[in-house]
Amino acid sequence: GIQVEQSPPDLILQEGANSTLRCNFSDSVNNLQWFHQNPWGQLINLFYIPSGTKQNGRLSATTVATERYSLLYISSSQTTDSGVYFCAVVPGNTGKLIFGQGTTLQVKP
Amino acid sequence: GAVVSQHPSRVICKSGTSVKIECRSLDFQATTMFWYRQFPKQSLMLMATSNEGSKATYEQGVEKDKFLINHASLTLSTLTVTSAHPEDSSFYICSALAGQVLRETQYFGPGTRLLVL
Numbered sequence: 441g442i443q444v445e446q447s448p449p450d451l452i453l454q455e456g457a458n459s460t461l462r463c464n465f466s467d468s469v470n471n472l473q474w475f476h477q478n479p480w481g482q483l484i485n486l487f488y489i490p491s492g493t494k495q496n497g498r499l500s501a502t503t504v505a506t507e508r509y510s511l512l513y514i515s516s517s518q519t520t521d522s523g524v525y526f527c528a529v530v531p532g533n534t535g536k537l538i539f540g541q542g543t544t545l546q547v548k549p
Numbered sequence: 550g551a552v553v554s555q556h557p558s559r560v561i562c563k564s565g566t567s568v569k570i571e572c573r574s575l576d577f578q579a580t581t582m583f584w585y586r587q588f589p590k591q592s593l594m595l596m597a598t599s600n601e602g603s604k605a606t607y608e609q610g611v612e613k614d615k616f617l618i619n620h621a622s623l624t625l626s627t628l629t630v631t632s633a634h635p636e637d638s639s640f641y642i643c644s645a646l647a648g649q650v651l652r653e654t655q656y657f658g659p660g661t662r663l664l665v666l
Contacts, residue, residue, distance in 0.1 A: 473654065481587075481640055483657040526592065535581055535646050537655055539592045 442467045442531045446540035453517050453547050461512040461543045463527030471530035472503050473537065474512050478523050486512070486525075517547045552576055553645050555658035562633055563666055570628045570661045572643030578623040579645035583655065584616075587640040599626045633665045 443466040453459055463472075474486040487494050487501040489510065494501055498517075503510040514521055524544050528537040552575040562568050572582055581600050585593040597607045597618050605618035615637075617629040626645075630637055640662050644655040 471654075475657075481642070481660040481662070483593075483642065483644075483660075485654065485656065488654045528593075535655075536583070536595055536598065537593075537644070538595075541592045 442469070442529065442538055444527060444529055444538055444540035446525075446527055446543050448543060449541065450544045451546070453545065455517060455519060455547055455549050457517050457547075458513070458515045459517060459545070461514070461525055461527075461545075463510040463512070463540055465508050465510075465527075465529050467531055468505070468508070469529040469531055470533065471537075472510055473528050474501055474510070475526045475528065476521075476523050477526060477542070483526070514545075517545075519547045519549055521545060522547050551647060551654070551656045553579075553643065553656050553658040555643055555661050557661060558659060559662045559664075561664045561666065564634050565632055568630045568633055568663060570630075570641055570643075570663075572626045572628070572645070572658050574624045574645040574647070574656075577645070577647045579626075579647060580623065581646040582620060582626040583644045583646070584618060584626075584628050585642045585644065587642060587660075589640075593642060596628075630663065633663070635665045638663055638665045 445464045475483045489501045489503045491505045498515045500513045524542040526542045527540045554573045556571045584596045587593045597605045599605045599620040607613045620626040642660040644657045
């Protein structure tokens with residue numbers, strides 16, 4: 441099956457710093473989503489981005505489908521950005537989301 | 550829009566009892582719902598795919614008699630953990646795939662923490 445690899449696994453930042461999270465996938469996909477899981481476990485949709493670039497406030501994402509990777513950029517990080525960031529892809533038309541292992545982000549004040 | 554609720558949010562039960570978890574799409578019709586399981590500090594693992602009015606499709610290694618799934622309407626799916634044991638303790642999360650405009654984006658419920666004593 442498809443492999444989804446995220447890097448780095450852990451990241452500690454000082455408030456105000458910028459960061460880039462990466463997601464590599466081993467096969468072509470139709471859909472790709474980025475999520476933020478907050479400390480209470482809720483998964484929050486950040487981006488639906490099978491290709492191209494999107495921006496939402498301090499966050500932006502780019503997916504290069506032909507090269508099988510996606511990047512999530514966090515600028516001017518805040519303590520509330522802490523949590524786990526997941527990349528998930530949908531191979532084929534199954535609608536099944538396959539999750540990466542996540543990047544755990546800690547933003548220190 | 551696109552809100553998914555789960556109930557209960559937390560449950561503690563004795564070993565051998567059954568626990569039912571509800572997943573509802575509040576403002577859209579979900580033809581397909583998914584159930585995931587997440588152990589501490591791990592990723593989400595898909596357990597089963599639930600389509601309204603038909604039997605659920607289980608992922609390899611998931612016992613269908615242990616985890617009963619019912620998708621009786623376009624807004625409700627239930628997961629019943631039968632004869633729960635301590636190793637079933639986990640965080641269970643559902644998601645819903647909306648039809649039409651939002652069809653390709655899954656929306657997740659807040660999750661249910663199950664602790665089996």
